[in-house]
Amino acid sequence: MATKASPPNLHKSVAISKGYNFASTWEQNAPLSEQQQAAIASLSHAVAERPYPVNLAQDHHMSGQENGGLTDTAEDTGFGESKAIEAVLVNTNQFYKWFTDLESAMKSETEEKYQHYVSTLTDRIQTCDDILRQVDETLDLFNELQLQHQAVATKTKTLHDACDRLVVEKQRLIEFAEALRSKLHYFDELENISSNFYSPNMNVGNGNFLPLLKRLDECISYVESNPQYAESSVYLLKFRQLQSRALGMIRSHVLSVLKGASSQVQAAIRSAGATTASVSEGVEASVIYVRFKAASNELKPVLEEIESRSTRKEYVQILQECHKLYCEQRLFLVKGIVHQRISEFAKKEALPSLTRSGCAYLMQVCQLEHQLFNHFFPSSSEEISSLAPLVDPLSTYLYDTLRPKLIHETNIDLLCELVDILKVEVLGEQPSRRSESLAGLRPTLQRILADVHERLTFRARTHIRDEIANYIPSDEDLDYPTKLERSVEVKSETTSDDGNPDVFKAWYPPLERTISCLSKLYRCLEPSVFTGLAQEAVEVCSVSIQKASKLIAKRTTAMDAQLFLIKHLLILREQIAPFDIEFSVTYKELDFSHLLEHLRRILRGQASLFDWSRSTSLARTLSPRVLESQVDAKKELEKSLKATCEEFIMSVTKLVVDPMLSFVAKVTAVKVALSSGSQNQKVDSIMTKPLKDQAFATPDKVAELVQKVNTAIQQELPKVMAKMKLYLQNPSTRSILFKPIKTNIVEAHIQVQKLIKAEYSPEEQTIINMVSIQDLQTELDNLL
Incomplete structure (x- = not known):
């Protein structure tokens, strides 16, 4: 029985294991929905309950009903129908046989029930295996379907990428085509612009002229910046030819308008009964400037267009030509008037008034001309050189009028006045006005000022030479x-x-x-x-x-x-x-004094004229030496003043105390002789005498020289002080000059007084009667 039960158990275990593995794999790869999980749970419960065999299910059910569900009797097991139970037992052997049969019947009944259950389980396991096999097949189908889906997805992505690349390539080609079309458009414009410019109806006043000119400039700029394009040089040449023609048309148009304005002004002047040279100031303001200003409205669009492109050399040139044409027409109108005005000033006024009036008139003309020029050329009116062809000739009239008068002017005061007029009144007033309107006049004014400086310098040197030096x-x-x-x-x-x-x-x-x-x-x-x-x-x-x-x-x-x-x-x-x-000036001069010695050495054969490696070479020999000398007039003046003051001090000192100075000198000579130890007996005898016994130093002689000095102090020195007061009015100057004189006088008295005290007795000193130093100083101080 165990052997029979083994295969079903083994089969059951394999089926369960395989079912579990399949369920796990299925659960991982294909999660079930809640409905599917509920169905599997129901199936699990159904399998988990063991049903009774069919033949036992009724008996069990019925006996359960009759016996309250108990099955312990022989009838419950179905043995009531067994013949073994109905057998008659005679002996023990029969009993044992009967028991054995009964036991066999019971075992058979029991195994049948279980066999039936095993058979049922085996069928169900087989069913599960079939289901699992079907599931495996389904999974294989799903795997194959998944691979096919991935292949389809890959092909779809590849198709999408290819489509995207094609879209990008299409856009790039479209952009390239547009860029190529835009570049070719500049070259294609040549025919369109040419046909328009060469049209008989095309002129500067046409509304299409300036847009065509702008488009032409754009084409030229593009072709210039891309010389690598085929035939770019050919197209550039043709474009430039068209540009030259257009600029020529502009020049002709500007000249025509300016000439027309000039003709109108001249006609207005003639109708007023005046000539260009004799026009009055009222006519000058109303006709020459106001009427000419109306022409700017006609030229303003074209001139503004030219000025806006002044960064290009072609337009710089045409702008300069327009400036020149404008200045020529304006000069033709105003030169006669300016020349007349300046000539009238020159006839009526002196040189300072002529300079003042002429400069004021020219500044007024320049300001008016600059204002008018600003109407025609607003962007380039700040450039000084723009109006130079007009301002320079006008200012030259004044310069040519003033220069002959300046050359012949000899009065330094008048020349200084001219400098003040030009520096203060004329050039000094320009910053307060519109400086740009008068900037063109400044070079001429500075030139006139330079001429005045030159003439003033010359006259000053002449004045110094004639009126001071000579x-x-x-x-x-x-x-x-x-x-x-x-x-x-x-x-x-x-x-x-x-x-x-x-x-x-x-x-x-x-x-x-x-x-x-x-x-x-x-x-x-x-x-x-x-x-x-x-x-x-x-x-x-x-x-x-x-x-x-x-x-x-x-x-x-x-x-x-x-x-x-x-x-x-x-x-x-x-x-x-x-x-x-x-007041110091450095003078430089060439010194050729060393050349004589070099030439002598060359003539004696001691040096070579062409020996360039030595100092006696030709270049060094003929090269002069530059000597510099500095002269400081102020220091020379101080030196002369100091020497003169010292000379005066010594002369006054000598005038007053010369006797005392001679006495002291003799005494000094005697003492020097005594100290030298002379061998001459006669001289020695003289030298050995006391000082008061010397002939020149007796008390009477000393008293006499002292009296002479006192007389000079009382009589001569006041005269000197009176002269000093007459010549030198400043008391401090006199005091400074008298101080060393006083010192010298006092010093001479001190020296003599020392000798008298050393060599003479008190009685002799009384005879000499020398004044005290304190009284002397008081007396000298009173002289001031």
């Missing part, structure tokens, strides 16, 4: 101190009247002319030019004053000459101090 003084110029005394008298009288004395009359004329000339030139000339003139003027003025001092020394006294020189040198130094310049 000045010949008169007797009145050298009449010192009388001239100063008269000046003091005039000063006292004038002070009582108006308090404004003429101090310059007391100066030496070259000094007055030097200061006057430099003060006029200081603001009129450039600093570099003025420095050279100032250095020259100060130098020659100082020399002239020194010459006059020598002449005064011959006429009067040396002291008057010294004080004259000190006075004028101090005034010169004081007057040039405000000039903020350096």
Whole structure:
């Protein structure tokens, strides 16, 4: 029985395992829906319940009903129908046989039930295997369907990608075609533009002219920037020919309009009964400018178009030609008027008034012309060179009128006035006006100013040479101190009247002319030019004053000459101090003095003329040396003033204390002789005497020289101080000059006083009667 049950169990286990694996794989690869899962759960419950065999199901059901569900009797097992039960048992053997049969019947009944159940399970397992096999086939079909689906999807994606590539390629080709069409369009425009430009109805006033010109410029720019295209040079040449024709048409149109405007202006002037040269100011303003301005409206579109393209050289050239044509027509109209006005100024007015009036009139004309030019050429009106062909000839009329007068002008004051007019009134006022309208006039004005500077410099040098360096003084110029005394008298009288004395009359004329000339030139000339003139003027003025001092020394006294020189040198130094310049000038000159020695050596054969490797070569031999020398007129003036002051101090010192100085010198000589130890007995005997026993140093002699010095201090020194006061009005100057004189006098008294105290007795000192140093200083201080 166990052997019979083995195959079904094995089959069952294989079926269950396979079913489980299939269910797991199916669950993973193809999840079931909720309805499918519910069906499988129902099937599981149905299989899980073991049904009774058919032959036992009724019996079990019926016996269960009769016995309350109990099956323990023999009838329940079906043995009631067995013949073995009905057998009659006689003996034990029969019993055992009966029992054995009964047991066999029971076992048979029991196995039949289970066999039937096993058979049922086997059928169902077979059914499940069939189902699983069908499921496997279905899965295989699904796998094959999935592979087919993937293949279809791959082919579909490939088809889509190919379609996308074709769409992109189509778009690229369309764009390329459009780009090619746009590039070819520039070349195709040649025929269209040519036919329009060569049309008999085409002119600058036509509304299509400017758009065609703009399109032509675009085509030229494109062809120029793409020279790699085939036949681009040919097309560029043809385009440029069309452009030249168009620009020529513009030039002809501008010239025609400008000439028409000029003709209208001339006709209006003739109708007013005047000529171009004699037109009045009212007609000038209303006709020449107002009527000519109307022509700008006709030319403005074309000129604005040209100015907007002024970055291209072709349009720069045509714009310059239009400027030139405009200036020629304007010059033709206004040159006669300007020339007439300036000629009238030249006939009626002096040089300063002519300069002022002529410049003012020219500035007015330039401003009006610039305003009119701005109506025609608004974008290029700020360029100075645009109106140069018009402004330069007009300003040349004024320059040609002024220059001959400037060349012959000799008055330095008038030339300085012209400089002020040009620098302050004319050029100085331009920033306050429209500077761009007067900028074209500035070169001519600066040229006139340069000519005035040149003429002024020449006249200043001539003035310095003739009026200062070569000045010949008169007797009145050298009449010192009388001239100063008269000046003091005039000063006292004038002070009582108006308090404004003429101090310059007391100066030496070259000094007055030097200061006057430099003060006029200081603001009129450039600093570099003025420095050279100032250095020259100060130098020659100082020399002239020194010459006059020598002449005064011959006429009067040396002291008057010294004080004259000190006075004028101090005034010169004081007057040039405000000039903020350096009075030093470096002179450069060529020195050929070394050439003579080189030539001698060459002639003696000691050097070669063509030996370029040595210093005696031809180049070095014939090359001059540049010598530089610096002259500082201010330092030379200080040196001369210092030397003169020292000379005056020594002369006054000698005038007052010369006896004392001679006495001290003799005493010093005696002491030097004693110290030298002379062997001459006669001299030795003299030298060994006491100082007071010497013939020149007796008390009486010393008293006499002391008295002479006291007399000089009381009589001569006040005269000197009076002269100093006459020549030097400044008390501080006199004090500075007198201080070393006082020091010298006091020092001489101190030396003599020391000798007297050392060599003479008190009685002898009383005889000498020398004044004390304190009293001497008080007396000298009172002189100031």
